[in-house]
Amino acid sequence: MAWMSISIEEVLEAAKLARLELAEDELVQFQGELDALLGHFRDFQNLSDTEVLDALGAELPFNVWAPDLVASSLGQAFALRNAPRTRAGLFIVPTVLED
Amino acid sequence: MPGWATASELAGRLRSRELGCVELTRETLNRIEEDPGGLGAFLSSDRGEALRAAEEAQRMLDAGTAGPLTGVPLAVKDNICVAEGVTTAGSRLLENFVSPYDATVIEKCREAGMVIVGKTNLDEFGMGSSNENSAFGPVRNPWNPALTAGGSSGGSAAAVAAGIVPLSLGSDTGGSIRFPAALCGIVGFKPTYGRVSRRGLVAFASSLDQIGPFARSVEDAALLAHTISGDDPREARMRTEAPISLGGLRDRPLSGLRLAWPQQLAGPEVQPSIRATFEVAISRLIEAGCTCEEVDLPMIRHGVSTYYIIAPSEASSNLARYDGIRFGRQVEGTDHVATVAKTRGALLGHEVKLRIIAGTYALSAGYHDAYFAKAQRVRQRMTLEMDEVLAQYDLIVSPTSPVVAFPIGSAEMDHLTLKQLDLCTIPANLGGYPSLSLPCGLAEGLPVGLGLTAQRGMDESLLAAAWSMEQELGSVMPPSDAGGVR
Structure with a gap:
């Protein structure tokens, strides 16, 4: 796959998906750095599928299951103590939907 | 307290009553407050809690219930949770x-x-x-405070190398224990993925993260690895219930030990002075009975690239929890999404934001197969190649770092160059192997680390081989007349 430069719009979209507000000058800097990062670290994309698919026998990712048991948890007071804003034993979440 | 006493020596003096736990702790706390050399190794210290723990340790010693590390001071990387204390993970957030x-x-x-x-x-x-990506300033190298201690566990490495504490804990996702250990001239050990619980570690990349020890000797590193390893029913990825055993640590002769040196880790990226020191160390090990052969591991050359797709991808998911709602600081916005975005935009550092964006991009629709899925396949292929080599050899060896400690703020070390310094350490994380950096000499007057990697689960064999190599190669210590801190 030929390397294509990352556009400002793509950086903006990724930042939006990642919930990161970036200043205008930051956006330009990230475009350059992200382009260099992903562009530089793309060498494995030149490997053919036959080179990388022949990996039978390697320790493949596997899921880990735990029994679904009721157990003690953190507790409300502990869960809330690090929150910036709480009220009546609840987290205060800024408005999600308008009236 | 002699700054360069090992933990084993200190524990022996505590058991013989030559030294008291409270006295040792108080001296250690004073060193932390003094911050010798202005290293910036520590972010916080709870004097009252430490002295209470020292009194309890003394009671264990007096009651005859002490273990091999009872009363020994420990520094902890600030991404590992210690109850009732602040855990910053080096972040303003x-x-x-x-x-x-x-x-x-x-x-x-x-x-x-x-x-x-x-x-x-x-x-x-x-x-x-x-x-240098800490929100609270860099950590300076005890060998020369103008130089970096390495990262990411720079504080834990410098604290041990400077003689402030005998032992510390770090975490290693792509070399973050072994790389600073090499730059500071001490032992750093990343156990097999799954032999030490990560519960309570601030997650970076969950398929790669591993907690491990820094120490001034292999024996000390083994003692701390033994202490922290073993069963944890709250950690889903534990490989075995058995802790790392100390039996046989001194029983592995160098004679007949088979070493493999991948040629992909001997290229021009490795400074000539580092390579020369490394080759002298290997020659001494061969004279002592080891064999060392050059091997071909073609996929290793893609290790850094693979890592810089997989680790940011996992980080973009793990760090999504920092929303400024449930914990951490908050920067208020007009609504929920704006509050989260403003909080993260304002309080996360540049490098963290870069990696989150890179990971989000690599996982996004249209790019997932080209980046993340391909990187996972390369990772599996690389692991298979390393498994095949480790079926024929006891250890894979290389320099831990391709460079010696470099100046803080060095213009030559831009963000891309820095990322490539992990080329020798990353393969062990991608394959889940145990890996250790052992001081093996000096280059340009600064320490060089010998990187040793063994098959998964062979932590004991790795530590035993490293112990024997340490007897042969000796340790390195910062010269007191060279601007270093003892």
């Missing part, structure tokens, strides 16, 4: 975060009677190789 519980490794260290004396500086969320 978490500068007021109070850990609600002890990480499993901390529980185990407390049970062993160790005394936690402070939390150490790090690159924000463990992302970096020079500790």
